[in-house]
Amino acid sequence: MEGLLIHALVRELSDKLPCRSLGWAFPDESSAAVLLEGVGNLVLRYRPPSPLLTVEPGHLEGEARTPFQRMLKTRCKGRLVALEQPKLDRVVVLHFEGESGFVETPPTQLIFELTGRNANLLLCTPEGRILGLDRPVTRQINRYRELRPGLPYTPPPPYQKLDPRHLGPEELAPFVGRPLEELVRHLDGVGKELGTELARRAGLSLDTVLTPAHLPGLHRAIQSLVEQPGPKTPAELRESWAQEEAEALRKPLREALRRQITTLKARLEDYQKALERLGEASRLRSWGDLLLAYAHQIQPGPSARLRDFSGQEVEIPLEQGLSPIQNAERFYQRARRLEKNAEKALERIAPTEAEIARLEEELRRIQLLSYDELRAGNRLMREKGPKAGLRLQSPGGFEVWVGRSSQENELLTRMAHSEDLWFHAQGIPGSHVILRTQGRPASLPDLLFAARLAAYHSRARGEKNVPVDYTLKKHVWRPRKAAPGQVLYTQSKTLFVDAEAPEETG
Template identity: 70%
Template structure:
């Protein structure tokens, strides 16, 4: 942001000071906005590479997100007494009166350096000692000045340029015979964009040698530029861009939450369709069971039974090790019954799940069309409702079961669990942390198997059979120092062997 743009903003602001500060808001980690009584929002966007200063009406939102923003909120209080620009440089000083109360807040000075990639926001006391700043600058980075709490504030190095606000026609005489661009480069507060605007107003090429007849034309154009810089609405345009970025920042977590729900439902839908496809397997298992029951007395011991089906064709049937043909047939009937039950349930759930996915698609489309204000309301509604971390299910006996879907959720769920809850994890492979919320109450085997199968299914062992899953009380689980989120150690564990296949309830 160029010096004359800053001057134009401050010129409009100074006529309405002093003004009482009504509170800070922080739309993002690099933006602070102070609501001034009778003025509007003083917006300071202080993160490189495009700092911005502006005064805007409307309403901004956001809580403090960084330690420095919390310091601003606590120490910059009372009336804003003055706003002063260092020459026409990109450095602005804001003086705050402080507050008297149960705990007095001392007066402070806020320094805003809008210096491109070196932009910074610095809070000082009235003696110039730095109380805090957004980005400390060590001596290794800047030999001229070091910026950190406790040191006196040192402004950027001084320079000598012509001030276009007080410039007279005769002050331009030393540039006679030199290119017009050389004169412009010696003007304070005029950068690349204002250079282009000034050239447009004087209607001369940048390399035009200055003659005496050019000086009044250039001087007049400069005075008009000071009075009304080109793009004086630029701060509003910049704020519009800021609001667009804020809207996207609000929209992103809402969109990602809906996309996660959609992905989960799509995975369930795929499981339900696979359950339907396995009806043929259920039919085959029943047929094998019928044949084993019919020929049980004539089947010799061995891994395979070779019998004729009811159409006279020879069929090979795998036998379970250590089981008789009748016991193997009973196993086949049980598996067929489970597959048929899963298929029957899938027929009920597929239309419901497809409808839920369609509703999520519609909600995603609606989300993209929401305004910034509507997104704020939606975000507040979601926060008030409270985020749900992980999948939430119910065990056969009614215990709540939590399933982490990533390392962050694994870490949060394990920390949220009661010390007597049961913690499950597949043995030796990456996977979800599963919490069976018993809170010390005894859990029956069906509940333990339910949680163990969830841990197996939501792991790298998905699809395998006879997967070992360890479980222990949460109080025996801990995260080592400096370990990544979701990485834990545990003791006192027992092991269950389960199939890592989808459950009907998942």
Template identity: 65%
Template structure:
């Protein structure tokens, strides 16, 4: 993002600071959005190679996904006091006042470097000591400018260029003899390749035009125009929301897809068994023939033999395997029994195969529909309460006060349900004991004590403490729960929890609350 575009965004703060901040949102791992009262979302997209600074209206969502984002949410608080650009360079400083409370949050300063492939976002003290940052820069990467927590922040090297906001026609005389592209790159602050092309267009020139005295006046007018209106401000709203929705939808879609594929695999295995059963129907005549021959020549079968060779009814020799522990008649019945079993399996296969194929086709259609489903459709599917149904993720219950309650039954369901919950839903887990994640779907509404106890008992009951008395169960808003990077599904950390002590027994209303 070029310097003049950054300057245009920062002009939106003129006369409106200090301003109250209303909290952070993190739509993805490379984007932070600070909601500023009266201004909208201050969006900082800090991952290389295309960083972006913009003010966006509406609501952006997303919990902290990295350690840096969690640190940012915990430390960067209070009123926004300052939004300042270093000259027209791609470096911006935001001062935050901090907050007073039970634990005071000291003032901090955000440093946003929108420098292409070297883009970075840092949080420092007001004096400039680095507290945390997205990407550390070691001496092996840059021996002149190291960026690590604990070090003093050093801005990019200083430079001297014309400030297009104050430059007059006489100041532009130093550009004579250079092409417009060279002049902008070497001598004009805040202009990159795209703005240089826009400057040339407004001046009626090309970037390759060698500047002569007659070009200075139209160039000055174009430059002033570019300062006031550098072009359409880059908006991240549509792109950001689309990417965030794609990520959230995929998080919801993945366990649903796995459940469907598991059922598909089961049905395909059944069809394979049916095909084997039908193929083995060809064995029945031979089995019955062996039984018939044994009964016809019982007197010729020696006792305790493992096999015998007799003539079949066509006069050809027929070798028959025997169980030495059985009599000849019992061996014959054994062959008849095997023939009847194969016939029964084939009959059942013929009955069930069409039904199973229909179920399999329906599942493949469901998978296709799932892949094209939007975030809203996936959320509605998750919240649907039309009976247990196959493939439902987690147990679905009702609390005494009517709130929906979700209970994960394994690590993948725990991960899925916790991801799917509203940020203000309440999350429950037995303290320090492996067990289910339980979500009380309050969506920020106050939950009466009976509902809290209901969810807590479920968390205790669906844990390793089942059957014990006085089990500690922690609960907190889902927004305070996060899965550490590289952690296995269902493994989370959380803050701000309260604790209830309950017996690890199924709530009395459990059998009545199943959706």
């Protein structure tokens, strides 16, 4: 969401403040909505890389799913008294005045950073001390600033750009002789989409080299963009966001289905090759028959030249050290193996083709599903759990998932809740282990149970004092083009355990 679009929304809402908050709703684990009296739902969707701030009508529901959402619900109360946007940056500060009563709730400020893949939501005191946030940022991730509870809030790095709200025609003169695209890069609050809209309103293209004659019309286009930044209405913005989110949900499903289809097609090719080798089985049997028929005439050597039953001369390779009868039996065994493979292939071709057709139809169906349908399906899969992996229970009653292959590791990690705990033996190939806490505190016995499973289901099995790293699942990601099950992770802690199976695993 670009800075000028945020500015337009902040400007519109500021005219209606202060405004009483009627409570929070959480449509999913990366969305929060505060119902404002006389305004509607102010929705903050903070999942990277497509954050969105918008006002939505209707009645939104959803209980707090993460510890941070529970903190928002209990500590972010009272009237919304002000909205603030530094410059035209993609940052919005919401000021809540708190509540007085039997239990007093002090004022807070909610800082929403709509910064693409670095999007974040932070709850702070009026003085700027961080109370809680969705995604902690450590020095290992960002050398410029650290964001953790208890630290003072540090805003994103400062920058210098032209403010289109106060831009005079004379400030456009230095861009004469340069493409419009370069001016767009220097305009605060204007990104790729608004840059394209600016070019359209000015009657130019982004690669147009600016001349003095272009400047008056371009200045008017910039002013109109400030007043009405987007061709999209709030409803269209929500729809655009939903499409991006739907594509993000479709992508892993599509990749998984395509991998299955590729695997099945490779098997189908193997089955076809097995059928084609039936001719080879027939030739091997005929060689065996000839060796038995002429066994008493065959001399020792690497091959035997014999006439088949149609009178044609055939050269048959022989294995040194075996008699003609033993060579014949060897050919019969190879023929039986090829015939058995062909028989199995014949049985499996039709079911495999049917499964490929089913998966391809599922692939087409997924492409047509809406964001709400995909989210509902994703939630159902989380509730039921993936149909893969070893399922166990920790001493504290938490469900534990253990991957037994790279594909299962990837599936389990993808389907885990963002606040679940993820375990892996440090620097050793092994299973991904998920302790399904969903943000609830886990005791030391629970942590040790999961860590022992991760050590036991790794190449360190049977060793003593094995280091096992664990972190929240939201700090685990698969790099681009990495193989299934290969991940990177941050903000981990380490437990040292013996790589022995816990008693509960049997």
